[in-house]
Amino acid sequence: MQDTYKTNEAGGNPQIPPFLAAPLKMVPNVVHTQLLVAVLNHVFKQQLRDGDLDFLESRTAVIRLLDGGVEFRFTKGRKGLVAHSGEGPIDLAISGDLYDFLQLSLGKEDPDTLFFQRRIRLEGDVELGLETKNLIYGLDVEALSIPGPLRMAFNKAISFYQDRQ
Amino acid sequence: MELVCPAGNLPSLKAAIDNGADAVYVGFKDDTNARNFAGLNFNEKNVGQGIEYAHSHGARLFAAINTFPQPSGWERWTAAVDSAAEAGVDAVILADIGILDYAANRWPDLKLHLSVQGSATNYEAISFMHRTFGIRRVVIPRVLSAPQVRHLAEHTPVPLELFGFGSLCVMVEGRCLLSSYATGRSPNTYGACSPGSHVEWIDRKDGGMETRLGGILVDSCGAGENVGYPTICKGRFEVQGKEGYAIEEPTSLNTLELLPEMMAMGIAAIKIEGRQRSPAYVAQVTRVWRAAIDACKRNPESFRVQSVWNAELDKVAEGAQTTLGAYHRSWQ
Structure with missing residues (x-):
């Protein structure tokens, strides 16, 4: 009954403009990552204390910003998430463009939706990926504290993209 | 007509209720429910918070305990029923006959719904469940066409709950063994179809996967091609020399346009699939269905599906298409 189907169109994705991507790539990845884990350790303060992130212990996860050409490689240490500079094997890789990560971090898009549309890719230990996803989205909104200035910066970044479309 | 929405966690539950759900359904953090994924679902503490939030906003909460216990795990299922009853849920959604019997005897005041996993597709089956366990509602398997649903509605005193939106599978609910074939685990006993521990996604150099x-x-x-959940039923295979979707295409059910028909049949509730999805999905889908049900209630004769509703739903759909599913199949 093919005629009862309605086809959806896959949408295009705004990308980091080259003039912004170039300087990003000039900074070593481990420096970006140290910034990122500082933010994550703040956001997940309570969860770290409760042991909710222990499943990441001695596992290496990497977040790849495809359009930025940078990657954040980190693991969970004794005191929280730490940047991982070594090469070594990766347990979980999540890749996508900055725009989509911004949408996800503000809860504006559903991660499975972006996965279906191939905008977010997940490789490695899928169970670890699901647990990470469910940890992030299981945080109670009041408890999830992306610092105000950062939230504003994320929103600004999204409207920057939308204005250019 | 009640709108019943999924919640895999507390933020999704709040998103559902804030956007107009009349009821939410949840599961516990184990294999007693059919969305047993790592990090998802409720424990005894936050199910209580969920019930409190629902009740203080005039909504109801149902607990899905809709998998089939094996002899070694029986106590886990009865404990789930006890936890749900003690927490004060408004109903439990059950599938297994033994668990229905336990719940009916141990908690005579607890409202029982028959899960879609219970696979009751004819009114004799529903009547048996009603007579024997006093079920108050039955969730209808998605294999039935609209005339078959109408036939059920006309012949059973038990209120019917129909799926309105969400990912579709091969729809042999409660009886499907495809995941067991590949992983040794099935939604029926383990509570997850294609558990994450058995899934691999491998990027290819050409952008494909x-x-x-x-x-x-x-x-x-191929590169840029939409994908669905990693299940056998949505896989592509070579059958008699032809490659393609041999069983089911990755697709989402979307029955907005059938709303007036469902309302005329006296359907008690519309169910939205997706406890594994995020609060963003729950909010988006609930908002659309709330608006549609309200519009249809106001004036069923002039009800028209608005294109913005379909656009919102298409955006979050699995795969690249939506369908009316079996409701509009004439071959039955």
Whole structure:
């Protein structure tokens, strides 16, 4: 009954403009990552204390910003998430463009939706990926504290993209 | 007509209720429910918070305990029923006859719904469940066409709950063994179809991606091609020399346009699939269905599906298409 189907169109994705991507790539990845884990350790303060992130212990996860050409490689240490500079094997890789990560971090898009549309890719230990996803989205909104200035910066970044479309 | 929405966690539950759900359904953090994924679902503490939030906003909360216990795990299922009853849920959604019997005897005041996993597709089956366990509602398997649903509605005193939106599968609910074939685990006993521990997604250099389940190649897609959940039923296979979706295409059910028909049949509730999805999905889908049900209630004769509703739903749909599913199939 093919005629009862309605086809959806896959949408295009705004990308980091080259003039912004170039300087990003000039900074070593481990420096970006140290910034990122500082933010994550703040956001997940309570969860770290409760042991909710222990499943990441001695596992290496990497977040790849495809359009930025940078990657954040980190693991969970004794005191929280730490940047991982070594090469070594990766347990979980999540890749996508900055725009989509911004949408996800503000809860504006559903991660499975972006996965279906191939905008977010997940490789490695899928169970670890699901647990990470469910940890992030299981945080109670009041408890999830992306610092105000950062939230504003994320929103600004999204409207920057939308204005250019 | 009640709108019943999924919640895999507290933020999704709040998103559902804030956007107009009349009821939410949840599961516990184990294999007693059919969305047993790592990090998802409720424990005894936050199910209480969920019930409190629902009740203080005039909504109801149902607990899905809709998998089939094996002899070694029986106490886990009865404990789930006890936890739900003690927490004060408004109903439990059950599938197994033994658990229905336990709940009916141990908690005579607890409202029982028959899960879609219970696979009751004819009114004799529903009447048996009603007579024997006093079920108050039955969730209808998605294999039935609209005339078959109408036939059920006309012949059973039990209120019917129909799926309105969400990912579709091969729809042999409660009886499907495809995931067991590849992983040794099925939604019926373990509570997850294609559990994450058995899934591999492998990016190819050309931008395409391979999906493997239990080591078995189930799909290989090209660059930019939409994908679905990594299940056998949505895989592409070579059958008699032809490659393609041999069982079911990755697709989402969307029955907005059938709303007036469902309302005329006296359907008690519309169910939205997706406890594994995020609060963003729950909010988006609930908002659309709330608006549609309200519009249809106001004036069923002039009800028209608005294109913005379909656009919102298409955006979050699995795969690249939506369908009316079996409701509009004439072959039955």
